Amino acid sequence: MLRKALASVPVSNMKFTSVLVLFFCSTFNKSQGKSKPKPGCEYPPSQWCRSLEIAIECGVQKQCLELNATRPNSAVPRxxxxxxxxxxxxxxxxxxxxxxxxxxxxxxxxxxxxxxxxxxxxxxxxxxxxxxxxxxxxxxxxxxxxxxxxxxxxxxxxxxxxxxxxxxxxxxxxxxxxxxxxxxxxxxxxxxxxxxxxxxxxxxxxxxxxxxxxxxxxxxxxxxxxxxxxxxxxxxxxxxxxxxxxxxxYKGGKPPACTGAQKKLDRSLC
The missing domain is CATH 3.40.30.10 (Glutaredoxin)
Known part of the structure; x- marks a missing residue:
């Protein structure tokens, strides 16, 4: 289930890299005390949610799931x-x-x-x-x-x-x-x-x-x-x-970009 959720996040377009970076910088777990991937992570931010293995290596499983949770229902036609x-x-x-x-x-x-x-x-x-x-x-x-x-x-x-x-x-x-x-x-x-x-x-x-x-x-x-x-x-x-x-x-639930809804994020910053 986790693998399927993470794999559905498209990340290949470099135009979205800054969005991903901002998301991770804004939501990274405070308990880790810093907004950087684990030392063993050799992937750029745009790759962090490409697969479960990369997410684990970079220590961002939670953030990838949160990012995926904001995505519209895939069953609704685009x-x-x-x-x-x-x-x-x-x-x-x-x-x-x-x-x-x-x-x-x-x-x-x-x-x-x-x-x-x-x-x-x-x-x-x-x-x-x-x-x-x-x-x-x-x-x-x-x-x-x-x-x-x-x-x-x-x-x-x-x-x-x-x-x-x-x-x-x-x-x-x-x-x-x-x-x-x-x-x-x-x-x-x-x-x-x-x-x-x-x-x-x-x-x-x-x-x-x-x-x-x-x-x-x-x-x-x-x-x-x-x-x-x-x-x-x-x-x-x-x-x-x-x-x-x-x-x-669009017939499904409107994404935040359409509604202007603001999501409460962790206050830690990069």
Whole structure:
């Protein structure tokens, strides 16, 4: 039971490391007299709740259980938010970096995000390039880079990279340094192999099929669906305050971030 509870805590995203550090620094047992892991612990704070063995080695079993106790009921479906976008569209970039990513960072336990980089691109039946993009070849290239990273590591690890790219002045130029920053174990060569090979074109073809299958048909980007449904009301609310929309749509017990509830914590500080 304890193993299952601890294993359910996601910790791989470095964006959440500071949250975990703050939690442990704020709640560490006073009787231990200090807010540091046991001397034998060789793991960073972001890894402490990855497994029962690590939690025991670092002496944080109690804190990991308390952290897990605040998580929503896994039996309640999460709110699914899908973004159909193109990487160089100014409106898409603003929505992704100022609404979608921050909301996911705070509410990732109650929401599921899907990204479909394609947007207003068109798939051509023939020619040197099988796709044309609204903002030219650089957009086709960066769309494919993001699709390849998503395919390789999944959204949880890929999202910080994509947010980093879309926040940069030059999305395409930021791709490699953003990858190195957030997923240092993934080589840039593996991304370029995907982009230049059959896999990259296959992924873009799949995104084209998903985008073209939308009902109602997409008329602009960013195009946001909630639980696989598009309405003008959903779109307006997502664009103005996605955070409030996700909190409202979630059917289970609201997490503290939604309710503003404050949890009484141990007063010991780091």
């Amino acid at each position: 709110v699914e938010v899908t973004l159909y976008y193109e990487s160089l569209c100014p409106g898409c970039r603003v929505f992704l970096t100022q609404q979608l990513f921050p909301t996911w960072a705070m509410l990732h336990d109650i929401m599921e995000v899907k990204l479909v980089p394609y947007g207003n691109a068109q798939e051509l039946p023939s020619g040197n390039s099988p796709f044309t993009c609204e903002h030219g070849e650089p957009e086709c290239h960066s769309n494919m880079i993001e699709a390849c990273i998503l395919h390789s590591v999944g959204l949880y690890s890929a999202f910080p990279v994509i947010d980093c790219m879309e926040s940069a002045a030059n999305v395409l130029a930021a791709a490699q340094p953003c990858l190195q920053l957030h997923i240092p174990s993934m080589t840039w060569d593996s991304v370029t192999t995907c982009v230049k090979g059959e896999l990259g074109f296959k992924l873009m073809h799949e995104n084209a099929l998903k985008t073209n299958a939308l009902s109602p048909a997409k008329t602009h980007v960013p195009w946001v669906t909630i639980n696989r449904e598009y309405t003008g009301d959903f779109q307006d609310k997502a664009m103005s305050s996605l955070f409030n929309l996700v909190c409202k749509m």
